[in-house]
Amino acid sequence: AQSVAQPEDQVNVAEGNPLTVKCTYSVSGNPYLFWYVQYPNRGLQFLLKYITGDNLVKGSYGFEAEFNKSQTSFHLKKPSALVSDSALYFCAVSYASGGSYIPTFGRGTSLIVHP
Amino acid sequence: GAGVSQSPSNKVTEKGKDVELRCDPISGHTALYWYRQSLGQGLExxxxxxxxxxxxxxxxxxxxxxxxxxxxxxxTLTIQRTQQEDSAVYLCASNSPDSRYGYTFGSGTRLTVV
Structure with a gap:
């Protein structure tokens, strides 16, 4: 079985400050890891993914995430937050199981960036 | 089309009625997923x-x-004899193995059972 934990329901940060949204995962094989963002009344938008290779993955809108195998973490980061980054962020994990890749999503973390 | 299309965007139905939700994936994507997102919950x-x-x-x-x-x-996702606990946003996603963007989601169908 695979699972994802996003330990923070909400993260508050001031505009211009660095932000981190935490994600840890559990999977029996090599993980595929994803971050998605959801704005109000919208579907999920892809930010970035880790499949293999460099542990530091760069994605859309200046976001990046670091895959840490020993800590089973994939935290989302951005050096300087914008008010427009305020949204709901989801971490997801999937892996190859009998030829299928069904992603499991975390409960989401609400990011609030204050002006 | 360019993205995943879901219809209707909103659906209000009476308890006990059947509903059909439609998803049109990205052309060529072989994998298609349905998820349910309830208020304050993650994706199921x-x-x-x-x-x-x-x-x-x-x-x-x-x-x-x-x-x-x-x-x-x-x-098409069909829910028969809808119950109030079925109220949620139903999201569809599609994917292909060589996609750069992982899973592409539609905007969802917001189902309200009254």
Whole structure:
């Protein structure tokens, strides 16, 4: 079985400050890891993914995430937050199981960036 | 089309009625997923289609829920005898192995059972 934990329901940060949204995962094989963002009344938008290779993955809108195998973490980061980054962020994990890749999503973390 | 299209965007139905939700995936994407997002909850996996293989229905919450995918493209999620606890946003996603963008989601159908 695979699972994802996003330990923070909400993260508050001031505009211009660095932000981190935490994600840890559990999977029996090599993980595929994803971050998605959801704005109000919208579907999920892809930010970035880790499949293999460099542990530091760069994605859309200046976001990046670091895959840490020993800590089973994939935290989302951005050096300087914008008010427009305020949204709901989801971490997801999937892996190859009998030829299928069904992603499991975390409960989401609400990011609030204050002006 | 350029993205995953879901219809209707909003659906209000009376308890006990059947509803059909439609998903039109990105052309050429072989994998299609249905998820349910309830208020304050994460995404709950419902069903997964991959090409012509038998679907993975392990996430369907009850036998009132069913889905089909015709011709490897459009999918319909059917909920029979709707209950108030079925109220949620139903999201569809599609994917192909060589996609740069992982899973592409539609904007969802907001279902309200009154």
């Amino acid at each position: 996996f419902l069903i997964y289609f991959q090409g012509n293989s038998a679907p993975d229905k392990s996430g369907l919450p009850s036998d009132r829920f069913s889905a089909e995918r015709t011709g490897g493209s459009v999918s």
